[in-house]
Amino acid sequence: MxxxxxxxxxxxxxxxxxxxxxxxxxxxxxxxxxxxxxxxxxxxxxxxxxxxxxxxxxxxxxxxxxxxxxxxxxxxxxxxxxxxxxxxxxxxxxxxxxxxxxxxxxxxxxxxxxxxxxxxxxxxxxxxxxxxxxxxxxxxxxxxxxxxxxxxxxxxxxxxxxxxxxxxxxxxxxDMIGASLTYQRAIDAFAKRHWAEQPWLRDVALRTRQRLDKEAHG
CATH class of the missing domain: 3.20.19.10 (Aconitase, domain 4)
Known part of the structure; x- marks a missing residue:
């Protein structure tokens, strides 16, 4: 039981x-x-x-x-x-x-x-x-x-x-994911603060790929 x-x-x-x-x-x-x-x-x-x-x-x-x-x-x-x-x-x-x-x-x-x-x-x-x-x-x-x-x-x-x-x-x-999601507010607040302080790091891989694609077809 x-x-x-x-x-x-x-x-x-x-x-x-x-x-x-x-x-x-x-x-x-x-x-x-x-x-x-x-x-x-x-x-x-x-x-x-x-x-x-x-x-x-x-x-x-x-x-x-x-x-x-x-x-x-x-x-x-x-x-x-x-x-x-x-x-x-x-x-x-x-x-x-x-x-x-x-x-x-x-x-x-x-x-x-x-x-x-x-x-x-x-x-x-x-x-x-x-x-x-x-x-x-x-x-x-x-x-x-x-x-x-x-x-x-x-x-x-x-x-x-x-x-x-x-x-x-x-x-x-x-489970582990569910336990992590109990900290969702803290995670969101950290992410917001992180991107505000270091905006140049956001989506670096995506922006690099877009630049390379543009150069390859330009």
Missing amino acids: TDAGRIEGIAATLVTANLDTDQIMPKQFLRGIDKRGLDKGLLWDLRFDAEGRPRPGFVLNQPAFAETRILIAGPNFGCGSSREHAVWGLQQYGIEAVIASSFGEIFYSNAMNNRLLAVMLPQADVQVLMKEADESADPLRVEIDVQSLTVRTPRNTRSFVLSERHRRMFLDGL
Whole structure:
């Protein structure tokens, strides 16, 4: 369940460190011209064997985890290539947040720009949550509150840090462009002041091209 500032649901653990974007979304699922259907390829080699049969031991293939909304993952999650499809595939599968001690830098930016919440906790705290999940008789339920920047489980509460920019983007439902446009007045004022002070810089490329075209045909 998700509201403006909270994600709550079943959490599954993926203990593998350095789970890269090639594993999260293999290359054979990048052939389409739109974003649809990427959930089918998510973690393909972990979910299925060489014949395409589901691996029963993999957590997301177990019926109890069919409604997983949160992943508790190993360090350096999302390293590797910059494919944004990894984020889209996670979201299409129903994943709304990933908790890990660290993320690949580009994956983290892609995730936050698409409103897939990437929560960084110290590795010791991640291991505490994984241990609680292992010891729970039922799938662990986790609540992530972006207003208070806390992760809560039945036995634990942990605080995390999020930049104010990313926090506001998540709470207000904005991507990077939308967040930038909240400064539209300041942008317009800067542009007006800039051109007033340095008018000779305005449309330099256009005016140069026009001059060259005139000389070429003159």
